[in-house]
Amino acid sequence: MHERPHGQKNPKMETGEVELDVGKLTVLNKSRVPPFVVEDDVKASEELRLRYRYLDLRRAPMQKTIMFRHQVIAAMREYLNKNDFIEIETPILTRSMPEGARDYLVPSRLYPQKFYALAQSPQMYKQLLMVAGFERYYQIARCMRDEDPRHDRQPEHTQIDIEMSFVDEDDVFALAEGMFAHILKKTLNKELKTPFPRITHKDAKEKYGTDKPDLRFGMEITDFRELFKDKDFAPFKKEQVRGLMIKGGSSLTRKKIDSMSEKAKDAGLGSIFWAKREDTFSGSIGKIMDETIAAAAGMEKGDLLIISAGDASVFAFLGNLRNEIAHELKLHGQGYRFLWVYDFPVFETDEKTGRLTASHHVFTQPKAEDIKYLKTEPLRVRGRLYDLVCNGNELASGSIRNHERSLQEQLFSIVGIDKNKYTMLLDALEYGAPPHGGIAPGIDRIIMILAGLMSLRGVIAFPKTTTAQGLLEGIPDTVTPEQLKELHLKFEEEKNK
């Protein structure tokens, strides 16, 4: 190897300063011409890149992300190990359980007509580990859920699964805050301010129209009913009159405002009401604006006020609008804004079936003061249930669990789950199960956000497509009749074929 002569160095290349002197050349293996050019700014379609993922992974940005993923996971392990957690693996082949998403099923060869299921999460096992006396557990766990294809959802995703005994919410929050602060320091050399702010689920829905508020900008949803009550403006006599004060929003065009109105109509609401403030007030409610209202609303020259009136659906509508406007006006800025959302309801109504289901999972402990509503008004029962949110994304969910059999059985019966499917947990709770709780941050999403990427597929070495296919492996695929026979399976001819 020798230094390149002056004038022939290429600072753009990592090896641009030197030249190799070839003494002997042995070709260890030949290469076909790759199906696409392996370059940073790749032009090939995602399909082609997924089909030849091992070539795609050679690209510098992919190498960087996969290395970053390794560093984040290493930092997680380092932090948890230092805090006396131990890593324990739990089964992938488990029993099909009726709570949660749809299971991936695995037919048994040895036991005809019987099935295993791929674990949707280690939830059951981590609770059993608490009963077993391992007070601080974690695991980098793969979770497999056969859900309908949806943008950026993977059939298998990875969690850092954590559980602790004798804890309450404050302990879990402090642990997770410490872990994220450590990750950011270690991998990005960034300081994270802890503790993170906390907001109840109810307040989050009211102020931000979502349970995943993006705190990188303000623009909270505000109640304007009182402020306009003397104006005798019929549309503002509705149950909810809520709006957004958009600083500098008068730059939004009429066309943009009209498209917001269209979206309001799609959401089952009437057109939005709006006012801009320049030298005077203009807009659909420009005429009813005055100095007193503007002062109370904090509206200055250059600002835009948008109000939606109707039923409780104004919150979700304005929540979406808030994000859209922030995007449009580039209000996000840099940095990571973490917060806890807590006190979620334990139950919700399933849109398809109209039946009660657990809003997170059925192992969450109801808040002591709400247990009295379990029988009469279950939808009113709040749980010891929390989400960690960052920049408008849910990064983790967790809860304090039921450690008493009777309460756990009651919850199963409310959501119509056969308790016999959970004998292993219910029995275990009868052997002095300690109070316990935990959390499970989603690793793929964390990497995506910290690396500033837009797709989960970009942070997983071998991802599936959004339609749950593995293009590299060519899966799902058929199997041989012999394999089916071994598994005691026979397909019914599909009708009309």
Ligand code: ASP
């Ligand atoms: N097992 C839960 C999940 O997969 C997380 C938890 O409650 O700790 O979402």
